[in-house]
Amino acid sequence: MTWRALRKWNGSRVVYEYHYDEQQNGGRLTSDDLSFDAANLPQCGGNEAMGNEDSYVALGLKVWKAQIDRTNKLFGGLSSEEVLREIAPGRNRLLYLWGHLTAIHDAMLPLLGLSERLHPEFDVAFVSNPDKSRADIPSHEQVRQAWNNVNDELSRGFERMSWSDWLQRHSAVSAEDFAKDTSRNRFAILLSRTNHLSYHLGQAILGRK
Amino acid sequence: MRVMEGQKQKPTMDRAMTKEHSFVAGDYSDRDLYVSSRTQERALNSAMVTAEISESLEEYLEIFEAFYADDIEVSSETAEEPIRGKDRVRSLLTTFLVPLHVMAEVGGLSISIRQTAIPGDVAGETHSAGRSTWSACPAGRAR
Numbered sequence: 001m002t003w004r005a006l007r008k009w010n011g012s013r014v015v016y017e018y019h020y021d022e023q024q025n026g027g028r029l030t031s032d033d034l035s036f037d038a039a040n041l042p043q044c045g046g047n048e049a050m051g052n053e054d055s056y057v058a059l060g061l062k063v064w065k066a067q068i069d070r071t072n073k074l075f076g077g078l079s080s081e082e083v084l085r086e087i088a089p090g091r092n093r094l095l096y097l098w099g100h101l102t103a104i105h106d107a108m109l110p111l112l113g114l115s116e117r118l119h120p121e122f123d124v125a126f127v128s129n130p131d132k133s134r135a136d137i138p139s140h141e142q143v144r145q146a147w148n149n150v151n152d153e154l155s156r157g158f159e160r161m162s163w164s165d166w167l168q169r170h171s172a173v174s175a176e177d178f179a180k181d182t183s184r185n186r187f188a189i190l191l192s193r194t195n196h197l198s199y200h201l202g203q204a205i206l207g208r209k
Numbered sequence: 210m211r212v213m214e215g216q217k218q219k220p221t222m223d224r225a226m227t228k229e230h231s232f233v234a235g236d237y238s239d240r241d242l243y244v245s246s247r248t249q250e251r252a253l254n255s256a257m258v259t260a261e262i263s264e265s266l267e268e269y270l271e272i273f274e275a276f277y278a279d280d281i282e283v284s285s286e287t288a289e290e291p292i293r294g295k296d297r298v299r300s301l302l303t304t305f306l307v308p309l310h311v312m313a314e315v316g317g318l319s320i321s322i323r324q325t326a327i328p329g330d331v332a333g334e335t336h337s338a339g340r341s342t343w344s345a346c347p348a349g350r351a352r
Contacts, residue, residue: 002340007253009246009333013278014253019285059317066314 087207099126114157263313
């Protein structure tokens with residue numbers, strides 16, 4: 001796509017912008033081009049040897065890691081006073097959200113067959129009870145340490161997992177139920193927890209300032 | 210015709226940090242309007258070229274906040290009526306950018322942008338030519 005733009009400036013600011021000579025070459029991209037249907041993905045960049053299954057895993061893990069990095073950046077830059085801010089008046093505090101995410105991620109370890117939980121005690125403070133209902137919740141530093149430990153453990157576990165591992169049932173579904181619905185696998189856990197993380201990250205951004 | 214910026218470079222943390230300060234609007238009230246508008250045009254083009262839609266759309270919104278006036282008016286050959294006011298333009302821009310960001314981050318949409326300045330002789334007015342290339346390159350396979 002090509003275009004030209006006329007801009008009129010008033011000092012350092014644009015006060016008028018006009019686009020002209022717009023032209024488009026080539027075909028339009030459609031939803032099929034961007035589909036996650038691995039069988040229809042176009043080949044790009046010379047990784048043709050990589051199988052479709054690996055593409056699924058790579059994509060899922062890439063999105064997961066991107067969200068983890070964003071969460072690290074957001075929460076990692078907060079002071080002990082700032083983590084006590086509410087995301088909105090009367091709603092959860094940032095520390096609670098961070099602890100909640102830590103607890104949920106910690107629970108992924110046994111779900112994916114990676115290890116025992118590292119911080120099961122977080123459930124009482126951050127999952128089964130609402131924010132501000134208990135005085136004895138883990139501190140800012142304890143949450144930060146736990147968040148890092150849990151996600152490091154997950155990262156190491158992910159590196160050991162092959163595509164076929166991701167297709168195995170997770171530990172919360174019985175073999176009988178899994179036989180009826182094979183989508184209840186470990187990869188589904190990764191996708192759902194990524195969505196969960198994104199959801200709360202969006203909330204946390206509100207409490208940042 | 211002078212090429213102002215090459216194709217997008219792979220973003221780095223250093224570049225992202227310095228970029229944050231690179232489009233701070235300057236005060237050119239005591240300088241020649243012709244020169245200052247071209248300087249600002251270069252800065253605006255450079256900021257747009259280096260922003261990375263697959264990383265976030267906030268970069269583009271920050272550029273918009275830094276460079277565009279509250280009473281901005283935007284129009285095109287294909288638009289029936291101009292869009293007036295920063296709030297309306299920001300809203301349209303956000304509506305445009307959000308799906309792009311999602312498609313770029315998750316769906317493997319790849320967008321590269323080039324910007325080329327076009328010489329002009331009217332003080333306070335600038336022209337630029339833009340070219341964007343869009344392709345579908347799944348994230349797991351892109352190099």
